[in-house]
Amino acid sequence: MKPIIKLLLEGGSLNTAQMAQVLNLSEAEVNCQLDTLKKDGVLLGLRPVLNLADEDSGVVRAVIEVRITPERGGGFNRLAERISKFDEVESCYLMSGGYDLLVFVNGASLQKVAAFVSEKLSTIEGVLSTATHFMLRSYKEHGFLLGGKVEETERLKVAP
Amino acid sequence: MDQSRFIAKHVINLPKSGIRDFFDIVAKMKDAISLGVGEPDFDTPWHIREAGIYAIEKGKTHYTSNLGLIELRRAICDYVGKNFNVSYAPENEVIITVGVSEALDLACRALINPGDQVMYHQPCYVSYSPSITLAHGVAVPVPTFAKDGFALTVDALRAAWQPGCKILMLNLPTNPTGGTCDRAQIEAIAKFAVEKDLIVLSDEIYSELTFEGVHTSIASLPGMKERTIFLHGFSKAFSMTGWRIGYACGPATLIEAMMKVHQYSMLCASIIAQEAAIEALVRGEDAMKKMRDQYHRRRDFIVRRFNEIGLKCHLPRGSFYAFPDISKTGMNEKDFAIGLLQAEKVAIVPGSAFGENGKGFCRACFATSYEQLIEASNRIERHVQAIVAKK
Numbered sequence: 029m030k031p032i033i034k035l036l037l038e039g040g041s042l043n044t045a046q047m048a049q050v051l052n053l054s055e056a057e058v059n060c061q062l063d064t065l066k067k068d069g070v071l072l073g074l075r076p077v078l079n080l081a082d083e084d085s086g087v088v089r090a091v092i093e094v095r096i097t098p099e100r101g102g103g104f105n106r107l108a109e110r111i112s113k114f115d116e117v118e119s120c121y122l123m124s125g126g127y128d129l130l131v132f133v134n135g136a137s138l139q140k141v142a143a144f145v146s147e148k149l150s151t152i153e154g155v156l157s158t159a160t161h162f163m164l165r166s167y168k169e170h171g172f173l174l175g176g177k178v179e180e181t182e183r184l185k186v187a188p
Numbered sequence: 189m190d191q192s193r194f195i196a197k198h199v200i201n202l203p204k205s206g207i208r209d210f211f212d213i214v215a216k217m218k219d220a221i222s223l224g225v226g227e228p229d230f231d232t233p234w235h236i237r238e239a240g241i242y243a244i245e246k247g248k249t250h251y252t253s254n255l256g257l258i259e260l261r262r263a264i265c266d267y268v269g270k271n272f273n274v275s276y277a278p279e280n281e282v283i284i285t286v287g288v289s290e291a292l293d294l295a296c297r298a299l300i301n302p303g304d305q306v307m308y309h310q311p312c313y314v315s316y317s318p319s320i321t322l323a324h325g326v327a328v329p330v331p332t333f334a335k336d337g338f339a340l341t342v343d344a345l346r347a348a349w350q351p352g353c354k355i356l357m358l359n360l361p362t363n364p365t366g367g368t369c370d371r372a373q374i375e376a377i378a379k380f381a382v383e384k385d386l387i388v389l390s391d392e393i394y395s396e397l398t399f400e401g402v403h404t405s406i407a408s409l410p411g412m413k414e415r416t417i418f419l420h421g422f423s424k425a426f427s428m429t430g431w432r433i434g435y436a437c438g439p440a441t442l443i444e445a446m447m448k449v450h451q452y453s454m455l456c457a458s459i460i461a462q463e464a465a466i467e468a469l470v471r472g473e474d475a476m477k478k479m480r481d482q483y484h485r486r487r488d489f490i491v492r493r494f495n496e497i498g499l500k501c502h503l504p505r506g507s508f509y510a511f512p513d514i515s516k517t518g519m520n521e522k523d524f525a526i527g528l529l530q531a532e533k534v535a536i537v538p539g540s541a542f543g544e545n546g547k548g549f550c551r552a553c554f555a556t557s558y559e560q561l562i563e564a565s566n567r568i569e570r571h572v573q574a575i576v577a578k579k
């Protein structure tokens with residue numbers, strides 16, 4: 029794995045100047061490497077992980093189990109890609125087990141998510157059934173704990 | 189009333205730790221960046237903490253056998269066999285201790301007669317010389333040098349050896365220098381130990397954090413298991429400093445002797461820590477490797493920065509310490525460290541805290557975040573430039 033990817037994965041929030049220092053590159057080189065990763069479709073984007081109060085976030089989230097009919101030649105791909113293109117869909121995975129796709133959906137309100145499921149998702153030809161679960165509360169997002177303030181643990185300033 | 193007259197002579201004469209002095213100064217300074225710590229910045233991996241919680245929930249709140257939980261001793265023998273190539277019997281060749289600190293103390297008290305001489309390489313961990321003194325032994329330091337990457341050489345051992353030397357203490361990789369020995373060097377040390385009939389105390393607490401080459405335990409060399417006490421623990425590799433848990437492996441006769449001291453002083457190590465330690469050994473490898481990778485990258489960064497700044501720094505092959513040479517500034521290590529703290533609020537530890545041979549060096553622990561390391565290195569650079577400009 030490239031050093032720059034390892035550094036991104038460590039999850040810190042270094043800016044490009046700091047990344048340049050750590051990697052012993054110029055800032056221009058770091059930007060160039062990041063551009064290449066983007067061009068190659070490896071680095072798709074960097075998004076903040078926020079811990080907003082429910083009223084601030086203004087989104088309702090749901091997970092939907094979707095059963096679909098596989099197609100000769102393409103399997104589940106064509107339908108999965110089609111479903112993934114909706115703005116409401118945050119993530120979409122092909123799963124083993126009792127259903128085929130697990131779809132994470134965002135919407136401004138419960139009604140909007142419900143409407144998306146009943147009007148868009150379940151009406152697509154090839155979609156056999158959906159089971160929608162609304163998320164009530166998030167405890168961990170992308171490796172970050174959300175449960176209140178994380179207390180800094182104290183280390184002695186100087187130790188043997 | 190002067191109570192100090194009641195204090196035992198060998199205790200009152202112990203010098204105050206150089207680290208302690210420095211700590212008192214740093215503690216008063218608010219929001220200093222500290223590279224002065226001697227422990228990981230990561231908290232103990234959650235699955236290990238959770239095993240400790242589970243142990244409490246299950247009512248594991250009692251004494252264990254003096255040697256420690258047999259399940260833990262078995263896990264240790266598996267781990268040491270697999271990773272260090274030495275096989276020990278869980279029944280009588282392992283003892284669980286309250287950190288390597290206690291294991292070290294037990295070994296000293298079990299082996300040293302008053303006046304026995306104990307060799308150890310220097311600069312070294314601050315407790316070595318006092319542990320020897322507290323057991324009424326005589327400390328015989330053996331110098332190591334930056335030009336060798338602070339590896340211990342047989343030449344230096346030979347030069348320091350004198351009749352009456354009984355024990356050789358090793359700490360590879362070394363706190364504070366990050367130096368270690370390759371296999372050939374360790375073989376030469378082993379040969380020397382056999383030639384002089386020395387018993388070896390090998391503190392391998394940083395062995396998992398070896399970045400270059402493979403770590404070789406002296407106990408694994410032919411003929412060495414019988415004259416080596418292998419000391420190891422969980423503090424550094426598994427980020428478990430606060431749990432206070434470690435162990436010693438060695439010939440049954442010696443472990444039995446250490447057990448006698450342990451039995452009458454400590455009784456046993458905390459059962460909760462012992463339960464958590466089992467989890468660390470059995471399922472902790474992935475978390476440990478992840479932390480090691482991070483230390484590795486931080487090391488490469490900080491060592492490069494010291495050299496860029498003009499403070500010559502050898503590449504520490506293990507541990508999480510860099511040990512740059514600060515003599516170029518024309519200052520001694522204490523004045524440099526205090527000046528740096530006052531001018532730029534960065535704490536590093538003067539090398540002389542780790543013995544005579546640490547003079548002219550400082551220890552900087554890189555077990556801290558990139559942001560802190562970057563900022564600290566920039567401040568050190570500014571400070572060194574200011575000193576050089578004044579000259």
Ligand SMILES: Cc1ncc(COP(=O)(O)O)c(C=O)c1O
Pocket residue numbers: 188226286287288289290313359362363391393421422423429432433434
């Ligand atoms: C070389 C060395 N040995 C032993 C120890 C103490 O380890 P423990 O926490 O297992 O008592 C340390 C801690 O800094 C150390 O650096």
